[in-house]
């Protein structure tokens with residue numbers, strides 16, 4: 340059972356980040372009131388870090404008990420620990436280095452300094468997901484590329500075809516760097532809430548295609564993932580500008 344997409348539009352990228360951060364803080368606090376651990380799956384890209392940076396300035400964030408929060412990544416660039424292009428590094432600079440989240444709760448994907456190959460990293464990451472029982476993420480954050488890719492699942496890329504797996508190695512990524520590790524569609528969908536975070540006019544076509552019920556995931560990966568309880572498209576006005584009726588909004 341999955342939840343039909345719901346669209347929320349904010350005036351610009353910063354208000355999108357701020358409002359989504361407030362939504363995330365509330366979701367964490369709600370989850371903490373009913374579960375001993377909260378599992379968040381973070382995303383790379385500019386919106387992935389923008390929402391985290393806004394969490395720091397969200398008034399309610401002081402109510403989050405970070406000791407019970409676990410963070411994962413929907414995808415990671417296969418680069419050594421500390422590399423500025425790693426999603427983990429960018430998300431740490433935005434938030435994780437500034438909150439008391441235990442190191443063992445940060446489930447990073449191994450880079451070439453800690454694994455022999457992206458394939459080995461994918462296997463180890465999948466084992467970590469299984470061991471933590473996380474299979475069910477409380478909130479899955481996903482940025483969306485102009486080509487409607489999510490995580491490191493790209494249109495017409497053979498990595499899409501891998502099933503019966505939690506994480507996969509991705510090579511020849513059209514978005515640099517070329518080598519990555521990504522959760523599969525199935526793993527991404529093991530989420531109570533799936534939130535797409537999308538800003539900018541360059542994403543408007545991808546958003547419109549992803550929300551078209553006739554979309555095929557081979558062409559439009561972002562159309563293929565929905566949450567078990569909630570699927571939100573959190574957009575700024577520019578990213579929503581090609582949706583039906585958007586032009587009438589004036």
Ligand SMILES: O=C(O)[C@H](O)[C@@H](O)[C@H](O)[C@H](O)COP(=O)(O)O
Pocket residue numbers: 382383384385386387414415416426481482483484488489490491514
């Ligand atoms: O590793 C990555 O590159 C990201 O996970 C990728 O999936 C990103 O989320 C989108 O490309 C959107 O990125 P922007 O928000 O920067 O456009």
